Amino acid sequence: MDSLKKKFGKKLQARRKEMGFATQTDLGNRIGVDQPMIARWETGVYYPSGEYKEALKRELKIDDSFFDEQENTDVSIVELLKRIESLEAQSRVKVPTGDRGELINLINSLDDSQVRALIGPIKQLIAAQSSMNKNKIGS
Incomplete structure (x- = not known):
């Protein structure tokens, strides 16, 4: 279970009380x-979505910042995956779909600290690969 969701859950429980x-x-x-x-929600199994976040904000007198830490982590993973796609496009080397799916599943199985x-x-790996590709093109 995602440690950030657990942290959010404890924070939600404390605020409820x-x-x-x-x-x-x-x-x-x-x-x-x-x-x-x-x-x-309080044990970190699920994270509240749209309409429930709004209801929680109203009833618990909280704002969007209460939810930010979880959402920022999700964005970091998305940005990482977009960068991998960009690298593939630059190098014209595609990661086979099965491998991409395996990578996404692996990332999703990790907790936030991992x-x-x-x-x-x-x-660093992406930067090194980009540099190697530029050197190949320049040769």
Whole structure:
């Protein structure tokens, strides 16, 4: 399970209690979801989507920054995958679909600290590969 989702869940639980919602059911009744869904958010199994984020913001008196850390991590993974696609386009070498899918599945299975630890080395690998491709073209 994603450690950032767990962290978000603990933060959500603390805020729920701070705002006087003693139980998950109390909050769920106010925003139109059942208790198990609140439990999934608070344990990091799921992350609230659009309409539920808006309801949480309203009932817990929070703003978008409460959700930012999770969303910023998701963007970093997307940016990394876009960079891989860009590198493929520059080098005219395609990663076979199966390998791309395997890479995406691997990245999705990592927790946030593992993803952060890999981003630097992957960027270095991409830069080195780009440099090698430029040298081949210049030769």
